[in-house]
Amino acid sequence: MNFGAVTIKDIAKELGISASAVSKALKDSHEISEKTKKLVLECAKKHNYQPNPMAQSLKRGNSKSLGIVISTIDNQFFSQVINGIESVAYSKGYNVIITQTHESYDLELSNVNHLTVRAIDGLLISLSTETRNLDHLKYLHDKGLPIVFFDRVTDELETHSVIADNCKGAYEATKHLIDVGFRKIAHVTSSPHVSITAERLKGYKLALEENNIPIDEKYIKYCLHGGRDLAEIENVLAELIQSTDRPEAIFTASERITTTTLTILHRLGVKIPQDIALLGFTNTHLAEVLNPSLSAVYQPGFDMGKKATEMLIGLIETKRPITEFQKVVLPTELFIRDSSQPVLISK
Amino acid sequence: MNFGAVTIKDIAKELGISASAVSKALKDSHEISEKTKKLVLECAKKHNYQPNPMAQSLKRGNSKSLGIVISTIDNQFFSQVINGIESVAYSKGYNVIITQTHESYDLELSNVNHLTVRAIDGLLISLSTETRNLDHLKYLHDKGLPIVFFDRVTDELETHSVIADNCKGAYEATKHLIDVGFRKIAHVTSSPHVSITAERLKGYKLALEENNIPIDEKYIKYCLHGGRDLAEIENVLAELIQSTDRPEAIFTASERITTTTLTILHRLGVKIPQDIALLGFTNTHLAEVLNPSLSAVYQPGFDMGKKATEMLIGLIETKRPITEFQKVVLPTELFIRDSSQPVLISK
DNA sequence: CTGAAAGCGCTAACAT
DNA sequence: ATGTTAGCGCTTTCAG
Numbered sequence: 001m002n003f004g005a006v007t008i009k010d011i012a013k014e015l016g017i018s019a020s021a022v023s024k025a026l027k028d029s030h031e032i033s034e035k036t037k038k039l040v041l042e043c044a045k046k047h048n049y050q051p052n053p054m055a056q057s058l059k060r061g062n063s064k065s066l067g068i069v070i071s072t073i074d075n076q077f078f079s080q081v082i083n084g085i086e087s088v089a090y091s092k093g094y095n096v097i098i099t100q101t102h103e104s105y106d107l108e109l110s111n112v113n114h115l116t117v118r119a120i121d122g123l124l125i126s127l128s129t130e131t132r133n134l135d136h137l138k139y140l141h142d143k144g145l146p147i148v149f150f151d152r153v154t155d156e157l158e159t160h161s162v163i164a165d166n167c168k169g170a171y172e173a174t175k176h177l178i179d180v181g182f183r184k185i186a187h188v189t190s191s192p193h194v195s196i197t198a199e200r201l202k203g204y205k206l207a208l209e210e211n212n213i214p215i216d217e218k219y220i221k222y223c224l225h226g227g228r229d230l231a232e233i234e235n236v237l238a239e240l241i242q243s244t245d246r247p248e249a250i251f252t253a254s255e256r257i258t259t260t261t262l263t264i265l266h267r268l269g270v271k272i273p274q275d276i277a278l279l280g281f282t283n284t285h286l287a288e289v290l291n292p293s294l295s296a297v298y299q300p301g302f303d304m305g306k307k308a309t310e311m312l313i314g315l316i317e318t319k320r321p322i323t324e325f326q327k328v329v330l331p332t333e334l335f336i337r338d339s340s341q342p343v344l345i346s347k
Numbered sequence: 348m349n350f351g352a353v354t355i356k357d358i359a360k361e362l363g364i365s366a367s368a369v370s371k372a373l374k375d376s377h378e379i380s381e382k383t384k385k386l387v388l389e390c391a392k393k394h395n396y397q398p399n400p401m402a403q404s405l406k407r408g409n410s411k412s413l414g415i416v417i418s419t420i421d422n423q424f425f426s427q428v429i430n431g432i433e434s435v436a437y438s439k440g441y442n443v444i445i446t447q448t449h450e451s452y453d454l455e456l457s458n459v460n461h462l463t464v465r466a467i468d469g470l471l472i473s474l475s476t477e478t479r480n481l482d483h484l485k486y487l488h489d490k491g492l493p494i495v496f497f498d499r500v501t502d503e504l505e506t507h508s509v510i511a512d513n514c515k516g517a518y519e520a521t522k523h524l525i526d527v528g529f530r531k532i533a534h535v536t537s538s539p540h541v542s543i544t545a546e547r548l549k550g551y552k553l554a555l556e557e558n559n560i561p562i563d564e565k566y567i568k569y570c571l572h573g574g575r576d577l578a579e580i581e582n583v584l585a586e587l588i589q590s591t592d593r594p595e596a597i598f599t600a601s602e603r604i605t606t607t608t609l610t611i612l613h614r615l616g617v618k619i620p621q622d623i624a625l626l627g628f629t630n631t632h633l634a635e636v637l638n639p640s641l642s643a644v645y646q647p648g649f650d651m652g653k654k655a656t657e658m659l660i661g662l663i664e665t666k667r668p669i670t671e672f673q674k675v676v677l678p679t680e681l682f683i684r685d686s687s688q689p690v691l692i693s694k
Numbered sequence: 695c696t697g698a699a700a701g702c703g704c705t706a707a708c709a710t
Numbered sequence: 711a712t713g714t715t716a717g718c719g720c721t722t723t724c725a726g
Contacts, residue, residue, distance in 0.1 A: 370722085
């Protein structure tokens, strides 16, 4: 708390004027004389006066804070998003409360509840892998809470959203694998109920179709919990590797699945890219120093956070109700490195 | 905000009783009849009553939130610390406001100010690399704000702190490098004004001394901004590499310096460990799949956050003033991988 | 057992 | 130009 805080009352008393005069002077009201203003400002500075945000919030009915719900902070992509969010939130006087779902619906529910109980002015959310029922968000949205979705979004609520161009990113990635000569390309992805899964899958299939490669469902593997635990991805990879018709390349669909796949293949002694090539969505800045250097689809995490927050604050601060909702799509970037090359160019 | 929120007043009106009765019933006061309590509880549940936290805070003079100041969230070590912090904060009903200094004193100053203005009940801080003057924290501490330091700490304030056993971690790392046969061991570290720098340097020197290796100042390189930008580390590494007496191994002192060093050496075409061996502090879960797999000193980030938060909440919630302050030291773990081996055992 | 009233710090409509 | 008052939602004496 505002320890030993000086209040408006204290200043009023010291100056022998009323509290409301001080309040008005502090916000440079036209109905206060210059002399008094100067006096008040000086006194406030002298005592390092800071308005009590609780009192202001109670009065104004806002909290100047934004809630964020993501799967986990311990993830390059999301920490970049958070950096983007903070870069605009702080400059507009909002602070930010981050909560993590760890891909669990129950945690998402309790986090959203916790946040709204704690009084936020708006919510930024990337849905958990498990989430299928959106009633908790619809309820709040109907009550008037501004919400902006990013990354894992939904069409069930009418509001703004920001995503990467997942379909195109996946398309380019798959096309690259085809271009360098692979035809048996597996796709390891998250739960089919998550928006990004569908979008990335679409891009993957598109690239195959365009190149007359039949889509083989046994090469498409879902991790229902988004790869929250290693075992989930281990099982899926074991199936692919032990398959009689083993894929030549794997295209992985998320930060965690990508890096975990690399780790598991390493442990299994599967050589990349000789035994199996690998390319995946990841924002790790270590991609070029991995073994082998990792071909990657990079998402503009920082910009995504930035854009989502701008839109959210727009929703919060606008007077009239919004009727037009935007779906912002940000481009991804494809980085070709060694892990997706059919012949390893060793250094 | 609590959108369309039901207040105590609303419940009171609906039930035809007074607001204070409702308030008391809600906290199961002994001076309210069981019958009324049941009525109130039912009504509250029916309308999904949530107390307004602003009003409660204003009344109680606390905010149930903790401020965190770290250098950056985009860092495995710190994101693990945050996970630890949240694990205890939420369970005790506190929420958490994270701010980043990006190693800048000015940002630290404005963040700390922002946080206290926003009314926090306590502060968890890892000092920025640039910070030398602690007046901003002393001032708040004197006013009674509970503060717990972690990671980069100071002796200038009398309060709890939690650190890794940096000296021992550095000692073990250096000793390992000596044991496998290196004698020319460089140390690339952060600013000499930061606590962890001194501690790690001490361990480094201790290991050298114990093995009768003279300490050579030209092998000790400081990054005054903690390696905030690449160029800083590039310069330092260039000096080491171009030295006529090039070191055989480098021991790096922080998450960012370690991973950046690996990246730069890669780009320069310096082979690890053949040309130069590398071992450093890092918490990245990708260490084993780096090229080469990276020998690392691992800090218990999660436990550090957990412990620091437990102590902070202890300070906040205790009635009587604390006189005994603890300095908790958590063990590090050394992982030997390929990057520190004099002969690479290739797979 | 229940209610009335005051007050946390700030603001704004309404006096003066 | 300045002061008075009421009230945001909740808690806590203090009366009844």
